[in-house]
Amino acid sequence: MSDRDAAFAAYFAARSDAMRGTAYLLCGDWHRAEDLVQSTFTKLYLAWNRASRHEVLDAYVRQILLRTFLDERRRGWWRRERVDGEATEQAMTADSPEERLVLLRALTDVPPRQRAVLVLRYWEDLSVEETASLLQCSPGTVKSQAARGLETLRRLLAPTLAATGRQFDE
Numbered sequence: 001m002s003d004r005d006a007a008f009a010a011y012f013a014a015r016s017d018a019m020r021g022t023a024y025l026l027c028g029d030w031h032r033a034e035d036l037v038q039s040t041f042t043k044l045y046l047a048w049n050r051a052s053r054h055e056v057l058d059a060y061v062r063q064i065l066l067r068t069f070l071d072e073r074r075r076g077w078w079r080r081e082r083v084d085g086e087a088t089e090q091a092m093t094a095d096s097p098e099e100r101l102v103l104l105r106a107l108t109d110v111p112p113r114q115r116a117v118l119v120l121r122y123w124e125d126l127s128v129e130e131t132a133s134l135l136q137c138s139p140g141t142v143k144s145q146a147a148r149g150l151e152t153l154r155r156l157l158a159p160t161l162a163a164t165g166r167q168f169d170e
Contacts, residue, residue, distance in 0.1 A: 008048050012041055015058065019065055025119045026069045028108030036072070040065045062124070063134045066116055106156040114149030121146055 001009070016037060023033035023040075043064050044051055051060055107115060113135075120131040121142070132139045 004048060008045055011057070015061065016041065019061060022062065022119060022124060023065060023069070025104075025107065025123050026066070026112075026115060028104060036065060036068055039068050043068070059130070059134065062120075066120075066134060070112055070116065102157065102160050103153075106153055109156055110149050110152045114145050114152060117142055117145040118149040118153070 019040060020033050020037045023036040024030055027033055027036060040061060044061055051057060107118070110118065116135060117131060120126045120134060121128070126134070128139045128142050132142045135142065
């Protein structure tokens with residue numbers, strides 16, 4: 001195994017699970033998340049000689065993941081499959097497994113660009129500026145997409161929250 005391949009394999013082993021969690025939050029399906037991560041790391045491998053010298057490799061890989069996800073979402077509906085089965089793993093924390101499932105299902109109904117902003121800002125805990133850089137947009141766009149995404153989540157979760165007497169917290 002060459003040094004290049006060994007370095008890539010070590011990076012993949014160290015970061016693929018974290019990227020898989022992020023991919024799941026973006027697409028809402030573990031199988032699609034695996035496909036996104038596989039596509040992301042394939043693209044990274046092809047650019048490894050340039051990328052491995054990159055000081056912020058995680059941000060670069062996250063950007064590849066986001067672009068891969070958004071590109072996939074731009075394809076026609078006939079090219080995508082949506083699996084609505086039960087999630088077999090949990091990727092977020094909430095008060096109960098049922099609340100996690102409700103939140104994750106609602107997140108899959110948020111438009112892709114807004115979902116990407118929500119995942120980066122509130123799951124990956126990136127700043128507005130870091131999120132804007134990854135999405136190649138202005139900080140104002142990140143703020144407006146986050147506000148719209150949170151409003152969409154509130155609307156989607158309203159029936160469930162009303163039934164339980166809880167409120168949506170940012």
